[in-house]
Amino acid sequence: MLTTVLAPMLARGPIVRRPRVGAAAERLGADARAADVLAGLAERYERRPVAVTLGRRRMVLPLHHDDGRAVLDLSPDPFSPASAEKRAALRHFQPRAVLISPLDERPVLRDWNERALETGRPVHSAGAGVVGALHAIADGVARSARASGALGFEDVDDALWAAARTVTLGPGAQDDATLVDELTALRRRANWAFAVPQDRALRARFTRRVLDHVRRAPLDSLAGAGVVRGGSPVLAATQVPHWMFAFDAARIALWRALAVVAARPGLQDAMRAEAVDAAAAGGVHELPLARAAVLESLRLWPTTLVILRETVAPTAWGDVVLPAGHGVSVVSSWFHRDRERRPAADTFGPAFWHGTTWVGPSGQDDGWLVVPFSAGPVVCPGADVVLLTASTLLSDLVRDVAWRPVSHPALADDPLPPTLSHTGLRLGAGTD
Template sequence: MDESQHSHSATGTLARASMADAVRFTGKVVLPMLAGGLIARRPRAMAAIERWQLDRTAVAALQRLRRRYGPGPLRLRVAGRSLVLLLAPADVQHVLAESPEPFTPASREKVGALAHFQPHGLLISRGNVRTQRRHFNETVLEADRPLHRLSESVLAKTRAEFGLVSEDAGSAGHLDWEMFSTGWWRTIRRITLGDGARDAENVTDLLGSIRADANWAYLRAARTGLRHRFLRELRTHIDAAESDSLAALLRETPAEQGVDRHGQVPHWLFAFDAAAIVAFRALALLATHPQQARQARAELAGLDLSRPQELPYLRACLLESVRLWPTTPAVLRQNITAIPWHGRMIPSGTSFLVFTPFFHRDRQTVPHAHEFAPDIWLDGRAADHPALVPFSDGAARCPGRNLVLFVAGTVLATLLQRHRFHLRAPARLDADHPLPFSLNNYGLDFAVEPIPR
């Protein structure tokens, strides 16, 4: 690829940050991200991040860097590593569009973390084996279909489990994270591993333990014994899964020798964990924004919810939840060859960082940055902002996007159909004021009011 192709973005030259600015960036952006847990969230740290609104501090730090150095990519030294920080939407679009080559998603940092529990996962694969794994994942997850072929089964399982959650919440008079996540994981195990795995908490608990290690990436040695135990348990459920599960499709789908069918499933479970956070935060938004709640209920009115529905407005609410509070704050790429870009030669092995909260919550590029505005995902406005990437973008876009949105949308529909929810904690969510930069999903608690029938 020649220099002209790498220099189409007119956002300025590639500047280098001072050592002092690199240190400030590390303290205000990198360390809070690591503290919160990039692979497995740490509830106490998330509570502290919300209390001190550290995402607001991080976004302000990047805005300061943009004012000082301009909107072009910025080179920094972080923990001895060369990093290019992207500060312009055009550069984000460029880097994501040219993945996996020359900008591979399998960055050194990502490999160090994800190899703890998915050493053969798609996100940390390169070359021909990545192409094979990408095709396999897209085939099983049906990346391009709004409704998966298993949507009737997925719908029935989701409605059954969250019907129970709704009943329990109605009896208790409230809904908290523990109640929600218990129902969520029963649902996901049934969808992914089959009905026989509904109560197989040991599988997801083992994965949780390994993901906690993965937060430390290369700084903590992989517990291979624990990983092998997890993969054995996982394989047992996959091999026994009923025909209406993703595991059954995984068994039946042709795969090249290097794909490792079973090795793709840990990332599916990992992604569904983030989706739970997204859905619970979306419920908090609907509980505190009466106009949007009315629109959501209007979408559900008259629908036969026992049949698969796309529910575009609820999907838009979920996308807004991710925009406002990204579950993947750091989108990383690494160039696999030296490339000329913005007037400089970038050595191979350089990491490129897209800090998504900066682009999602920056008024300079998104006028409604701090508002709950699901309509932008329906009227085309979101498409005008190439750095709004709730599920990444380009060739590395999440292949399970539509399936995740279908499950989460069905969860919201099931809950909203039966009850009204009033957010008790935190009280700072308010339709009349800018939304907070940080929101701790573990601290959300709703009062529940039955809807008269």
Template sequence: MAIDFKHASFADGVLFSAQVAVPNVVQGLFRKRAPVVSAATLVHADQLAYRCTAALVRKYGADPFYVRVVAEEALLVHHPDDIRRVLEGSPAPFASDPDAKKKGMSAFQPDALTLSRGDLWAQRRSFAEAVLDTRKPTHRLARGFAAIAIAEADALLDLDRPITWDDLNSAFQRLTRRVVLGDAATDDVKITDQLAALMDAGNKMPGKPARGYVQFHALLQEYVDTPDPAALTGLFAAAPQDRETDPAGQLIHWLFAMGDTLPANLFRTLVVLAGHPLALAEVRAELAGKRLTTVKTVVGATYLAGCIQDTMRLWPTTGLFGRVTTTDVRFANGELVPAGTQVLIHNLFNHRNRTRVAYADRFAPEEWVSGGAAGDWSFNFFSHGPQGCPGAGLSIFLGQAFLGRLLTRADPVVESGPTLRPGKPLPYSIDLASLTVSFGR
């Protein structure tokens, strides 16, 4: 008889579905539904989700266990060793295209790297790595990107009024268009708007490209066909590719990861630092007397990088993510997981797991600088393993340059939104729409 992992009870499955899986879907898998997120924050949905998984882990132990998610059972993996087993084994035998994700992402990036398998995945991955300089310490266009980030930060400060999420998001969308597509796209907000509409459609998981995708792709293709040497498109020609790569189809992912996800994390970082004066002083000490236009300065701001990474840990933009087994898989003690099984990794829980993470609920940038956080497989805001985010380094670099500029020029003050103070456990969610930050100079 095959050894099997434990199966959570039917009642526990109902609870997990109600408190973890469904809220995750309802808030928007790909593009957050602002009113729903605000309501979820009010009812502490993320805290309930944490408690639910924590209770299940207490009950079913350290090994993975099956839990019912609405209609079918999924394997919940939470121990860092098991998470490692899964992520090191992606995309095969743990493919990153479980059904729901595939159905949703097909709406706005049907040819995405993460939906690819086999040789096609390998080919698209090497294209992405070549353009994003994944394996290099810094991106070859970093100097220009830093200048863009600084300019956008300055523009934000020049508004000379408290800023909201929309202000920061707009600034970052502009930055993203410049970095990915080139200066010609600086004010091409149509691209951003079209992508938003497509991602909204993706939330409904249509399972096929949404209406408008073809036109959107054509628009991007125009930029690809007229590459800007100072932008990522300028690197496409030299990157390995074949007829199936679809470079325009690949950059969609970068547009939303850089334009939406990154600024969401940076806004939260700004708010945390406003309430943590000692950490803010460290950021400033690290940058004192240095010019952010120098790549070395930006890269050397490791404490600031730690601030951004720890914000990503504390409030992961992807609360729950999944893999699906492509074949039967045996785990360490011989447990057999059949092909086609959905495997879930609950970032929201793993990142705050109080029994494993000593600094679970406090702001701990130092753990990314000289602690063990970077090597901890519990933290997966950039994922890990072969399918780890190829743009992670570039993303942190842009964040360092952008926040570095803001924080060395001004004092952030939270005008509205939660008060985040050291010594108090940080909340499980921060509603971006609730935040207003002013800058004292």
């Protein structure tokens, strides 16, 4: 478990990805090896949860979809998202984030986050301004693609971060690359969690920079909307780092989805038709096909490699009661790629989604745990905003560019590989 499942996940970077390690993980088939270990445990113990001792830490691994779902449904009490590992990591750059807040403080912070991000609403009320800025950024990427003929992730990295800053803090933050540089430096330290001290001076500078932007944020930005909905600029500034952290995952999911679409002309044509229709109609649209493609990217290659919880009360697992203080690891890829659900588990299937609801190949979820944004009361409050952002950019890019695979032509066919390093994906571009 330690050497084949957990250590490779940590090596790739739980908070910010390490590109070289990600490329090595793809080359070595790291996720397939991890799945072999989990499959062996599942067979040996008939999918009952397994408790693993890792040094001083006792960790429970749910291996049945029902157990994984129960853990998420019963969060934050008794399964708190503020696990020791997560607290140690996230305190480096967002010590007051709702995700690691104490149980007595969590309800107020969670309520404000949901109001600011309009959880459950596919198109945020600030959508017109947000989407307008995204159209402009996507247009710049499309022009660069047509001019150069091919793009890698490093070529779009700055533009995608500019989109994240604009959506979160407004146009005034679009060109503030220092904001992301400081956040990335703090997140790199967060990768080491307990092992390195916090850089409080850097975090203070970063927080002041965020607060300055929040105070200037327009209403058609997430921070501006949050302040209007009852939050002070100081409160918003404590939550914004996590919103920006979430957009890092959105960028990765978008690029992987575009790589698959580039390799599948039929899917690309269908998505382009959806984009053309949306552009002709004007306004802000949900773009169901583009949204489903992003969700499939997140299902096949989860950006949250493992969902961590920690028990804050005794918990019953069948006829065994474990005391408080146990960690719980829900390994997303294990459930999303369940070998008993093949071939669908390894198939890129936008039709498996109805809106943002997983229905699977049968049109019903059939008990399959698919949680690209977690689930239950601790589900990501910004899921709808992330999907609006990523699907809008994906739709615009497919509308304006005829993409083709350069580095990974095998993405044209199922089954798809269990590990896919986003930094190694290179796409060819031309005019339609």
